[in-house]
Amino acid sequence: MNRNKIIESVQGRLFELQDPEYRDFHAKLIPTVDKDRIIGVRTPVLRKFAKEYGKSEDAGEFMKVLLHDYYEENNLHAFLIEGIRDYEECIRALDAFLPYVDNWATCDMMAPKIFKKHLAKLEPKIEEWMASEHVYTVRYGIGMLMRYYLDEEFETEYLEKVAAVESEEYYVKMMTAWYFATALAKQYEKTLPFLTEGRLEKWTHNKAVQKAVESNRITAEQKKYLRTLKRKI
DSSP states (O other), X not given: OOHHHHHHHXXXXXXXXXXXXXXXXXXXXXXXXXXXXXXXXXXXXXXXXXXXXXXXXXXXXXXXXXXXXXXXXXXXXXXXXXXXXXXXXXXXXXXXXXGGOOSHHHHHHOOOGGGGGOHHHHHHHHHHHHTOSSHHHHHHHHHHHHHXXXXXXXXXXXXXXXXXXXXXXXXXXXXXXXXXXXXXXXXXXXXXXXXXXXXXXXXXXXXXXXXXXXXXXXXXXXXXXXXXXXXXX
């Protein structure tokens, strides 16, 4: 089957899985994507389809298409990348795809299982992503640092690297805030100085405090203190 036929086939299947009410709801959550480009397929349904489709011969050809028409095609692409079992192949697929990611949801859903087995090699790659000029590539890098390097692999230098990211982009600043809120939940004593010393941009600082205070992983005593660290903008 040629590539155009493959795309038509995928789009047809996605429209068969459409939930119009979900489309109307979800479109409000991803304002960077035109509503006309959203079909409205619920994530568990799309994941199930991706698992089945990934076994087909057409999946490889589909992934060679990087500029997709629909939001769900991007998400399908993301889920197919997740299923790649070879680390180097997975990185190549990500590097090809990330520049075309145009929203936070597609960005945040990609967490290849193979990464857990290659954290030493992944760390410098994350730094490369965080240095990108593309908003969602930077966001992805911070997200991977948050997902995989705040527990056994944690180093204080990772906090410093995220704090050093300079961006006025909302979706980068929001991920940075989310990172520091999660870091407070997992590495409170080592993360706290980044707030007490005012090492984050004010908006990001306050959003990190807000998210931490909203977390059920932060103690009541910690929340009480964090509230005192709010900064005036």
